[in-house]
Amino acid sequence: MEIMLTGIRSTGTPHLGNILSVIIPSVSMSNKNTKHSSFIFIADLHSMVQIENIKTIKAIKDNTYKIAATWLAFGLNIDNCLFYRQSDVSSVTELAWYFNCFYPYQRLALAHAFKNENKKIDKGKISVGLFTYPILMAADILLYNAKIIPVGKDQLQHIEIARRIANFFNKKIGQKLFILPNAFLHKKNMFVPGTDGKKMSKSQKNYINIFSSDEILKKQIMSIRTDNKSVEEKKNPETDYIMHLYSLIAPMDKIEIMKKKYIKGGYGYYEAKIALYEYIIHKFSSERKKFIYFMKNKSLLDHILVLGSRKAKSIADERLNCIRKHLNFNSII
Incomplete structure (x- = not known):
């Protein structure tokens, strides 16, 4: 059974662009398609690349609730998928480190997303995490051998990087340890314009938040x-x-x-x-009503995420043990 995996960073309430291009298509695939298993996660670790101060760190937790409430409000069936918090699965960061050590610096420096951010951000504020963002994304995908990755057009290069890492690792090890992921684009909603006509984005402040008053x-x-x-x-x-x-x-x-x-x-x-x-x-x-309900019942959101994270961690640890074996490390205790 092929695995579908997707995630949204916990940088705030998902806007209309996120909902149309990722959430609705992913929920539909997860709830209706029996040909694959679904992994849907909240990318709180990815959110840390934009940390500016302690307030930003504290905001990640609240934003995680907003992301979870949105997925559930749009009908995500947690009985049909693994719905979890990225930071609860420590295996992903260990695998990302292995990929960091194997993947060439020069290739990563060519990533469009980093080059674009590099132009906008003061050089002294650019974190290593921002540079290695595609590596962590590759670890998210390859840790579970996910095949179908619903993404926006701007993430296509990151999927290609994940494929290169998988190929590179497989050749080094001498066997097909990782399958190659494929990007899935929902063509109708490939581009959702913001209020200024550019791609809808929280960073550009041109978004529409359907959960606003x-x-x-x-x-x-x-x-x-x-x-x-x-x-x-x-x-x-x-x-x-x-x-x-x-x-x-x-x-x-x-x-x-x-x-x-x-x-x-x-x-x-x-x-x-x-x-x-x-x-x-x-x-x-x-x-909108369901979102308000879940945001008023955060203990319920915690319960749902913990259950999903436990299942995801069990699968991830087993996979990482297999990878460790090929790298001549001991299994996770």
Whole structure:
């Protein structure tokens, strides 16, 4: 049985882009597809690469609850998958160290994500963790021999790095210890625009948080960038960010109605934003209520994550013992 594995960093409440591109497709695959086993984790260790002070460290725990509540609010069935906290499985960091020692520095230095962050962050604030981020991600995947990895387009190179590490390790050891993972892209939601038209991102502060209060959610949607065409003018639905977001969540009949209004004219961007806001409230009303429930019952979230982490740790430790054997280390006691 093939293993599907995916995770989200605990850097805050998942925004609409995370939900459409990763959470909904992954929950659907996990709950309906019997051809694979699902591993879904909260990447709290990955979140540490952005630590600035003690407050940031404390925020990771609360953000972990927000991530867990989101997965569960969207219907993740914990009986059908392993749902766990990354930091509860220490085997992953040990495996990451082995990969650090085997993988060439120069190849890692070419990683696009690091190069992009390198341009934005003061050189004195760049951590080693940020540089070796793809190595830890590879350990997350290869520790469980995961085959199917739902990711966004920006993570494709990281999956390729994981494949290279697996190949490199297999050749060094002389046998197929690791299978090669494959990225899974949900094509419809490959790109979810933020309020400025760029990819939706918490770091860019252009996101839409469907779990915000009605007032804040409306304010976020009202900030979506548009051109300066008047209400009376015809508008192009193919280039408009409001229309793009609406088309990702609404049914086809509603999408066609809005497109016709754009093309005909006499329909303003304010009205389109209100339509988007009201549909988000309608579409995600159940998930919003469930999110609030789980955030008010954090002991329940702890219980669920502990159960999943114990199962994940058992599998991970067994795998790591096998890897240790090939490296001539003793088994984990």
